Amino acid sequence: MDMAGGKSRLTWAVNLSAALLVLLWIIPTVGLLISSFRDRDAISTSGWWTALSASEKNVIERALAPGEAKPEGDLWVIEGQVLAGQGVSVTAFGITSKEPEAFSPGDTATHARGHTITVQADGRYRIEYAEEPSGSRGQRLFVRAETPPGFTLDNYREVLFAEGMGRSLLNTLTVTIPATIIPVLVAAFAAYALAWMEMPGRALLVAAVVGLLVVPLQVAFIPLLKLHIGVGLGKGYLGIWLAHTGFGLPLAVFLLRNYMVGLPGEIIESARVDGATDFQIFRRIILPLSFPALASFAIFQFLWVWNDLLVAKVFLGTGEDQVVMTGRIVDLLGSRGGDWEILAASAFVSIAVPIFVFFSLQRYLVRGLLAGSVKGG
Template sequence: MAKDDDGIAGSKTSLSLVTNLSVIFLVVLWLIPTVGLFVSSFRDRDAITESGWWKSPFPTQENIAVQTEGEFVETPEGWVLTGNVFGEEGSGEIVAFGGSRAEPTAFAPGETGELVRGRTLQIAETGDFTYFYPDEPSRNPTVYIAAEVPPNFSLVNYETILESAGMDVAFINTLTVTIPATIIPILIAAFAAYALAWMDFPFRGTIIAIVVGLLVVPLQLALVPMLQFHNQIGIGQSFYGIWFAHTGFGLPLAIYLLRNYMVGLPRDIIESAKVDGATDFQVFTRIVLPLSFPALASFAIFQFLWTWNDLLIAKVFLPASSDSWVMTVKIADDLLGSRGGDWGILAAAAFVSIAVPLVVFFTMQRYLVRGLLAGSVK
């Protein structure tokens, strides 16, 4: 009889295998759009339109309208124009060609295409063409080709958004909003969490219940009253206003998370410090804060990502001028309007906006789970 290995020490259970496969599937599912955005940010608009990002390492076929150059030469049969559709320094491989926008791939390379009013067009695979007019032409014609375009990656999109689109200013504004909006609530919540965890005072349980209740209050309910309050005290739509707004919206989660973690710290250490004459402030700064670093880092990740990716609060509490736009507002209000069809520019701007959160997350992810599980077990 075969013996089931589930439950034997040192052997992997079937449940662990399913868990590992599920985690791998979710990671791949999450990485696919990120990789696609990254690859698209190095491609131009035409390449993105013609093929998906997963085909970017391979040559693509593009339909191109080419305005011919040169002068027609009169012959006994008519007027002839010769040249190369790729120009003097260009190169490529012609897949098909045509003489009208309606039929850009009507003929194969090397064929003589019969066009309207007795005109003919012949284009070789190398791009050399011969255009024949029975009568004297008034202008150079346009030819249409389907060409094999080799993969092309460049930094043009990033140069465009940083130099002409003003994304560099939006990046600095985002840092100006995010860093203080992450540090301020952590400082306040750390003191409040220690008091709620290790200090005895009246109504402590009531305050904890209020903090838990605030976690379920939608922030949209407080946007207008908070903006009115900011206008009354003179900070209005400014960086000070958005710092205080993010601080207020982030404090309930910060206090709840840090308090749960601090409650789980060894009581013997804290009581021994107090017996030795340490004050609450000394216990907090020298013992509790260093031991609570995983929880602090966990909340810092959440607050940083939430603040960095925020659009609603930024539109409410920041001035409407472009000098104060953060990256989310820049992309939503400017780039999507002025460059809505230029997917390469939008992909580059979007990847710049997610690059810093990705670095922060992968740098501090080891503290995330430890902080989230704070206080869940005893």
């Protein structure tokens, strides 16, 4: 009973810890998503958690100029609306900077010059003069207004079209998709050879793969770039595909080899007895059985390449047809650093695809990693 009770408490602790980690990850993501649909004024005056509730703001507007006054009986009247078209609700107003919230909606304020001002809750105002007014500047109105929650797609339109994020999205896909498929295919062949094909020095090759896992990729940047330039690749998509393939292969071979070693040997031996070649065994038996491991590494590689900035800076040019999304966001931080709505929309465009890929294939990620860690040998 004690052991069962201890296990139960441990299970609750693990579940609670996992829930807290998920919550800590989700909260910033939700905040970023909500902020990406808000305008600059809303972001600067209130937090994203208030987006679904009305917010208050203080504004100063000038009424129509005295020349717009129209006769009405013995009076001259100016009528208009503050914050027109914004759907606001006025909660207080004033006519001087010393008392900007002295009156409630519907009250009548009397100016020192004798005319009266009334502002309604919907923003409509009425100014009455005893005689025809003169001058070129309208009456200043200090208004505190309650703004209903509102969202806009303008941030995404500007980011995708005006700021070039749409082009960078295509550039990133052009880099990421081949840089994910190529190392998966190459590593699958290598992993099968290291797992099931007899060859001299196989153990040394496995040890070399493990050793390459701890080598920082930064040490290879300069010699690899010189090699690309020397053979005529220069800075382009082919060069970055090969670079990401080389940097991702050690982990890919290690994961896939560990998984393939744990597959039932009886199936492979039976296929060989039936006359199947190594390529037929690989294509018809190993690949279908290794799909969870292939998918788990593909997720890792996709996320790493998608979020990469350093490799792209080294092996790609700076033209519009080669700037990836991470590079575009860095540029926006310099040119639009104060426009939080633009940065939020840019960031969410950047993370939307990885989030979709992860949640679509996460069951294969867990299965592939667990199988590789348990069955590896």
